[in-house]
Amino acid sequence: MAGLTFNGKPFNPKDFEETMLRAVRDKVAAQVQASVGAIRDPDNGEFPTVVTSIDEEGNIVVRIEGSPTVLAVVERRLAKAGEEEEEEDVSGKAEVEPLVPKVFLSYGGEDRELAERIARALMDAGIDTWWAGWSIGAGDSLPQKINEGLGDCTHFVVLLTRTSVMKPWVKHEIDAGLMRRISAQARFIPLRHKLPADELPPLLRPLMSPAVDDPPSDIQQLINDIHGIVRKPVLGKPPAAKMGPLHEEYSAAANTVAKVFVERSETALFTDPEISLEELIAVTGLTRDDVVDAAHELREVLNESSSIGQDSYYPTEEMFVRFDGKFGEWNPAHDALRLATDLVNDGAFPAAVEAIAERYGWSARRLNPALAYLMNRKLIDARSGIGHAPWAAAWVQKTDTTRRFARSRT
Structure with missing residues (x-):
């Protein structure tokens, strides 16, 4: 059977696809780095960092990290850039004004005074109100004006x-x-004055009919309803989970699943460990649907493997970068900053990863997430070598990006 070749060399289509995806990811990262990485907090000199990944569906995911202050600077810069790009598109176009609610107020002649007080209260609250007293003038056609309203x-x-x-x-x-x-063209609101709800016409009894006695003091809820201001209170925070502090970007179920991988991994490397769906259900106490949905939520850092009769999941190195600080004994971001600072400031600092581990007294389980943090964000130059396991790389070297990262974060 003939094999596939590219530039005269044999290649595996799956490997080729992965290589192309990584090339595209690196190009996207370079473009984002070029536009975002040069932004600097004018107060403390901090630069943001950019991390890219490919989720299990092949989507390229870009994250921008840094302190809240530098992220605020980035957000303002990007928003300003977006406004400048849109200026040409919006020039010459009429501004779209917010929709002003329009009320048609129906009433009997005997209730004219009360109707006027209601109409004026609605107008004062920003509600354009059709009321016969000011909407119909001398010589106007009554049916025509009413139909218009x-x-x-x-x-x-x-x-x-x-x-x-x-x-x-x-x-x-x-x-x-x-x-x-x-016909879904307007909301219908029966407004009662000294009229019990059970005396409403039969067609109107199923409708919510607020009572009004002394407008404008008692029609604020009517005004809120017309403007679409909900009565429901703001949703509060749920009780803290028993498992301890959670990663705020993920649900409790996703945190529970991530915690299992953090606690079981021996090296914090790709595929360490691989855990079956059934075992995750048993260990976490979650339902099958909850575990599957949590894995989908974690798809940037957790991959799925399906074989006949069994599904399993395995992590990427970024899993431990994001969750070790919550469930482990160290914080990879802090360790990465220490490593970058030593690379920049210590001329005798070792390049070999094994020597770095010996110098710090760190196991592979602790050093690898720090290395992954720096490598995934293109903050160091890292190289692999034959037999470099259990380390994420064989040796590392500082770059100008390392220097900017170390100095801006310290």
């Missing part, structure tokens, strides 16, 4: 009293308002 309204409000519910004209306007509600 009904056709433009986003909210049909009818003031219902014991007298107005009997008025034929009010009934006609209610019919028109209900038709707009049925």
Whole structure:
């Protein structure tokens, strides 16, 4: 069977695809680094760092890291750049004003004074209100003006009293308002004044009908409803999980799954360890769906392997970069900064990773996440070698990026 070749050399299509993806990832990282990496916090001199990865679906994921202050500077710079790029597109175009709610206020003649107070309170609250007292002038056609008001309204409000519910004209306007509600063109709001809810016309009884007695003091909720201001209170924070501090970017289930990999890994290297779906369910106490969804949430740092009759998961090195600080005895970001600083400041600092581990007294389990932090963010020059396991690299060397990272973070 003939093999596949590229430039005259045999190649594996899967390896070729992975190589191309990594090449694209590196190109994206270089482009982001060029635009973002040069941004500097003017107060403390810190530069941001850029980390790229490829998730299990082949998507390139870019993360920008740094202190809250430098990230705020980056956000402002990128927002400004985006505004400048859009200036040409938006020039000459009319500005889109926010939608102003429009109310058609229906009422009986005997309730004119109360209706005017309601109409003025709505206008004062930023709600454009059609009220006959100012919407119909001398010589105007009544049906035409009413139809115009009904056709433009986003909210049909009818003031219902014991007298107005009997008025034929009010009934006609209610019919028109209900038709707009049925066609999803307007909301229908029955507003009761000294009228019990059980005395409403049968078609209106299923609708929420607020009562009003002394506007404008008692129609604030009506105003809020028209403006779409919800009554539901802001959702508070859930109780802290028993497992301790969580990684705030992930759900409790994802933290639980990540913690298993952090505690079981011996080297913090790619695929260490590989754990079956069934074992994760048993160890975490989560349901199958919860584990599968947690793995999907962690897809930037956790890969899935499927074989006949069994699914399993294995981590990337970035898993330990992100979660060791939460569930381990050390913080890879802090260790990485120490390593970068020593590379920059100590001319006699060893390049061999094994010698670095001996100097610090660190195991591979601790040093590798620090190396992965620096390598994934292109902050050092790292090289592999034959038999360099259990280390993430054989030797490392500082670059100008290492210097900028070390100096800006210290």
